[in-house]
Amino acid sequence: MESSSPSVPFPLLQTPIESNYRACTIPYRFPSDNPRKATLIEVQWIDLFLNSVPSFRQRAENDPTVVDAPDKAEKFAQRYTEILEDMKKNPESHGGPPDCILLCRLREQILRELGFTDIFKKVKDEENAKAISLFNGVVRLNDDVEDDGKRVENLIRGILAGNIFDLGSAQLAEVFARDGMSFLASCQNLVARPWVIDDLDNYKVKWTKKSWKKAVIFVDNSGADVILGILPFARELLRRGTKVVLAANDLPSINDVTYPELVEIIAKLKDENGLLAGVDTSGLLIVNSGNDLPVIDLTNVSPELAFLANDADLVVLEGMGRALETNLYAQMKCDSIKIGMVKHPEVAQFLGGRLYDCVFKYNEVLNY
Incomplete structure (x- = not known):
């Protein structure tokens, strides 16, 4: 389902008055802080985004769909760097004070103004093709596990392993460009439990x-993340009789999978009978979340998603942006899972964990 309507609040989110909902997890400043002086946390996050500028510039300058891409990529780097440096001097400039939503928003606005609509398209297509070729093998490995508890742990580990494909992290972007990433090796090499949040x-x-009866899953990255991590988990829910709604971004942002891309991926994975590795997909729906960033404010989603989510009793937010940097403490009216890998030192520091630590936060609501 594709959205073109104004955004609405996510219906399973406790109302802001009841839950004091704040999309961003980390408090960047407090009321007592000087509004004209950047806090230490704000400076740390501005520096995090500054460190990612070279990898974004490189992706942009190699975009074959944009005329004079190298020149425009340099303009992006200069303009975004200037804005970030301005915010260090005056956090209220450029719509501040800054948080991860605003910093992402400004980056995407500059790219789009210069004509860059999807600078990660080539690598997303490559990784999707690789992951599609591995999907049936990964599913078979999970199906071979007879114990229900062990099988779901394998599926959760698969989600976390897939989530490492994140080109929004400067460190991971460098590793990926140099060495690539192996899904099965990532599954085996997750940090040891207990994780920093481990339910x-x-x-x-x-x-x-x-x-x-129905699960809404906010998906994250292309490639191994959605195809080898989320889809085997969604398939297992379908096999158990749960209807599944997959919510994907409206517009491209970093290497996050978009709604049209996810529709195409599912079509390629289904067989001639419409089955997903032998499982009926009549209960599977794909919806445009209405979001265009790697983070999400749940007070602004598409009406289509809100309609489909209204009677769900499980919400899954996946990925560092949607589940850790935003919404980690968001309260839902139904059961919820927040799952992702910690890929920024600043997030690890806030949570008291390790870089590449894992978060699996499960909240059960008994009276929904």
């Missing part, structure tokens, strides 16, 4: 004892 054992117990 997996509790969720495994609930998985074996209850079922959900």
